[in-house]
Amino acid sequence: MNDLNDLDEMDTPTTPIPDLGPDLVVRPSVRALQRRAEEHRARALHHVSELCEQGRRDEVLRWLIPEMMRDPSLKKIRLWQLDVVMFGVGQERAFRTIRKAKALAGDKSNMKVGWANLGWALESQQDTIRMTSWLWTIMLREHLVDFRVPDGFPYEWIYRTPPGLQ
Amino acid sequence: MAEEVTNPSSPSTASWTGCFDPLDDYLWFGQSDCDWIKPIQMQDLMASGIHEVDRYPWFVTDLKKARTMVQENREAVLSIIGALMSWRNATISQLRAGLVRHPVPEFTRSSPNLYGALSRVGALNIGFSKREYMAKVYVPQIWLGLNGIRGQVSKVTRLAAGFGYPTDAIIRAGVGIHQYARHNTCASHVGLAFAHDDRVKYAAGDGWALFRRLDAQATGEMGIHLNNAPDLLGFTNQGVAAAIEVQSALTDVPKKMRAWVDFLSHSPMSRRGILCIWLLIPKVSKGKLNFTRIFEESTNLPGITVGEPPVSNRIGWANWYDWFDQQGNPTDRLGTFTDLMGHERSMFDTDWGLLPQTADYSELTDWGWNLMNQSILDVFGWDTSTWVKPALYRGDSYGFIGGLAGEGGVR
Numbered sequence: 358m359n360d361l362n363d364l365d366e367m368d369t370p371t372t373p374i375p376d377l378g379p380d381l382v383v384r385p386s387v388r389a390l391q392r393r394a395e396e397h398r399a400r401a402l403h404h405v406s407e408l409c410e411q412g413r414r415d416e417v418l419r420w421l422i423p424e425m426m427r428d429p430s431l432k433k434i435r436l437w438q439l440d441v442v443m444f445g446v447g448q449e450r451a452f453r454t455i456r457k458a459k460a461l462a463g464d465k466s467n468m469k470v471g472w473a474n475l476g477w478a479l480e481s482q483q484d485t486i487r488m489t490s491w492l493w494t495i496m497l498r499e500h501l502v503d504f505r506v507p508d509g510f511p512y513e514w515i516y517r518t519p520p521g522l523q
Numbered sequence: 524m525a526e527e528v529t530n531p532s533s534p535s536t537a538s539w540t541g542c543f544d545p546l547d548d549y550l551w552f553g554q555s556d557c558d559w560i561k562p563i564q565m566q567d568l569m570a571s572g573i574h575e576v577d578r579y580p581w582f583v584t585d586l587k588k589a590r591t592m593v594q595e596n597r598e599a600v601l602s603i604i605g606a607l608m609s610w611r612n613a614t615i616s617q618l619r620a621g622l623v624r625h626p627v628p629e630f631t632r633s634s635p636n637l638y639g640a641l642s643r644v645g646a647l648n649i650g651f652s653k654r655e656y657m658a659k660v661y662v663p664q665i666w667l668g669l670n671g672i673r674g675q676v677s678k679v680t681r682l683a684a685g686f687g688y689p690t691d692a693i694i695r696a697g698v699g700i701h702q703y704a705r706h707n708t709c710a711s712h713v714g715l716a717f718a719h720d721d722r723v724k725y726a727a728g729d730g731w732a733l734f735r736r737l738d739a740q741a742t743g744e745m746g747i748h749l750n751n752a753p754d755l756l757g758f759t760n761q762g763v764a765a766a767i768e769v770q771s772a773l774t775d776v777p778k779k780m781r782a783w784v785d786f787l788s789h790s791p792m793s794r795r796g797i798l799c800i801w802l803l804i805p806k807v808s809k810g811k812l813n814f815t816r817i818f819e820e821s822t823n824l825p826g827i828t829v830g831e832p833p834v835s836n837r838i839g840w841a842n843w844y845d846w847f848d849q850q851g852n853p854t855d856r857l858g859t860f861t862d863l864m865g866h867e868r869s870m871f872d873t874d875w876g877l878l879p880q881t882a883d884y885s886e887l888t889d890w891g892w893n894l895m896n897q898s899i900l901d902v903f904g905w906d907t908s909t910w911v912k913p914a915l916y917r918g919d920s921y922g923f924i925g926g927l928a929g930e931g932g933v934r
Contacts, residue, residue: 418905457685461913485910492899492907493916502898504916507890511727511923512736514890515758515881516795 394430401431406442414443425475432476436491439475444499454494462490537719537853539927541616543664544851545708546804546843550652550664555705555771555807557650557666562642562675581632582639589643590682596637597683598625598914604646604680607669609922610714610728610755612650612707614664621718621927622711624888624920630665638667645670646679650704666704684915702729709804709843710754710769716846716853717757718924722871725884725925726757732766734786737797741790751782753799757858757870758925762878763796765858765870771804773812780821780838787834788826793877798870800860801840814840822863832876835863884925891918 385393401424408416425431437451446454455470464487468477478488496502507513543550565582568575576584583589593600602625606618613622615630615638628637641647650666669676710728717726732752735742753766770776783799790797803814818840821827827835839860846857858870892912899907 415902415904418903422905461685461915463913482909483911485907486913489895489899489907489910489912492903493895493913496898496902501902502894504891504894506921507894510890511731511887511920514886516879517882 394433397428397430398434401434402438402442405439409443417443421475422479425479429476432474432479434475435471436473436475436478437471440495444495450498454498455491458487458491458494461494462486464490538851539620539715539719541620542715542851543616544847544849545705545712547851549654550662551705551807552652552654552657553807554653555703557652557704558656559648559650559666559668560642561648562645562670563672565642579639580634581630581636583635583643586643588635589640592637592640593644593679593683596628599623599627599637600641600646600683601625601680601915601919603627603641603667604669604676605919605921607647607667607922609730610707610711611702611730612666612668612704613711614666614708616664617708617711617715618667620715621924622715622922624924632661638665641679644679644682645672645675666708668702668704705807706754706769706771706804709802710767712851713767713769713802713846714755714757714924715927716857717755718927720853720857722760722858723925724758724760724881725887725923726755727923728755729753730922732756734782737764737766738786738790738795740794741786744789745785751779751786758881759871761796761871761873761875762881763798763870763875765798765800768799768801769804770801770814771806771812773814773817776801776814776817777820780817781824783838784821784824784826784834787837788829791830792832792837792875794879796875796878797837799838800870801838802843802846803840804843818863827863836866836868838863839868884920884923887923888920889918891916894918 401421405417405421408414408420421431421434425434436455437448440446440451440454441448452470455473459468459470459473466477473487477484478491479485480487493502497504560579565576565579569584576582583592602623603618606623607613610622615627618627619629630636630638638647638649642649646669648668648670650668652662652664654660655662707729714726714728717723729752732755734751737756754769755767757765757767759765768779787797787799801814803812806812821838822835827833830837839862841860845859846854848854860868860870862868895912895916896906896908899905
């Protein structure tokens with residue numbers, strides 16, 4: 358992600374003006390900040406897309422979550438956008454998945470499915486249920502996991518330890 | 524070993540909320556079954572006219588409303604179905620006393636309730652004491668059983684849990700079996716007594732007790748396909764798996780005894796720690812049952828002397844009222860029995876020799892969340908073990924109950 362560093366060099370947020378004293382700085386406009394955050398998000402999504410194209414989907418969250426901690430603007434990446442870039446599904450299907458995940462998590466918040474983002478899904482420790490439900494619903498949808506009683510349940514669990522070792 | 528019966532010195536047996544005597548004559552009215560109201564009967568009634576259904580105010584006539592109730596209470600619904608897959612029939616008070624893991628509502632007779640909704644969607648048979656019809660009184664116990672029609676229960680689990688919920692394979696094993704309510708109420712009662720006893724790790728019902736599930740190696744060596752299963756299993760802290768056969772009739776006892784001797788002679792105590800205890804309950808008609816001759820003849824069966832301890836020491840019998848008092852509370856003699864050689868023993872004895880080590884109850888219950896963690900780690904590369912996960916996918920124990928000692932109620 359060298360692109361993100363390039364952006365910092367290109368558009369420095371605080372430029373001191375020596376004539377008016379060292380404390381006075383020129384702040385960028387709100388619009389410029391928004392544009393900058395949008396660009397960050399677009400680049401992050403592009404990187405996720407590249408990872409998935411290279412078959413490295415298992416690195417997505419490992420990269421995205423620490424990156425989000427470093428750059429809070431990434432918290433506004435919407436879940437449906439992530440779903441679209443990771444699995445190439447349509448917007449409607451991504452919305453439906455979020456709707457199912459909200460029902461599974463028993464979520465009572467007023468968040469609309471189209472607006473649900475990473476920050477909302479990981480808002481607090483208790484709210485991580487939103488993220489796990491969403492990831493799980495995606496995996497069931499994509500047949501990446503088969504939720505069934507494990508083979509040998511329950512006796513392989515009960516008698517896992519060889520006899521005589523107690 | 525024979526004379527050293529370790530009767531519980533500490534009061535580890537405990538009663539529970541809603542405990543009743545399952546052999547109470549008031550419940551059974553001279554019968555061994557209750558009046559089952561089946562979904563198909565209610566559908567016939569609805570077809571014949573809505574006024575007929577009005578006699579059952581607990582029933583939910585509106586299918587859409589019933590489906591909504593099921594979806595709104597999906598954890599309770601899945602717990603009830605999971606428990607009945609193991610225990611076959613039980614009263615609602617027994618479910619509330621610990622046969623289910625999730626709290627379930629009471630049965631309201633005068634207003635539509637969850638059980639009425641489950642009857643409407645085709646999942647449950649609901650049983651009322653025959654005394655209610657004959658004497659026009661309300662009996663406090665109400666029984667539940669799974670609908671025996673293939674596919675009906677699976678449809679309801681799909682309705683409650685959505686796609687991909689793993690109950691189909693287990694339900695298939697249990698449909699179509701008619702069990703008499705009195706017999707199964709007694710088995711569930713013993714299961715509850717075990718689950719409330721701190722010397723027992725967990726108990727499981729008939730649904731988990733098939734010989735070939737319990738010890739596949741032994742049935743493989745026997746070379747025959749047995750569908751035998753005891754009525755319940757109790758796993759003690761020491762590693763004994765006590766298989767209890769609740770018996771109120773002599774039907775098929777010699778045949779079952781031959782199967783038990785054969786099975787135990789191929790399953791050494793050190794592998795599974797299995798004992799077989801015939802728990803004799805009085806007949807409804809109060810007649811005497813002569814088990815003595817069958818037990819005496821069993822001592823001549825081939826394989827009876829195999830193993831250490833020998834099979835003859837691992838099979839025995841006990842009377843219901845040795846284990847429970849007249850109110851249904853477990854006594855200090857819970858778990859004791861007389862083996863085929865006439866020696867007094869207990870499933871809680873500490874000198875059963877080499878026994879297998881068994882896992883704790885918590886390891887049986889969270890398999891769904893463990894699967895979830897592992898799958899998310901594999902697919903997305905993030906460890907979610909500290910994240911909160913939906914209760915629905917925790918991984919049911921499907922009627923394996925344990926760890927209720929000291930809690931005394933719904934948990």
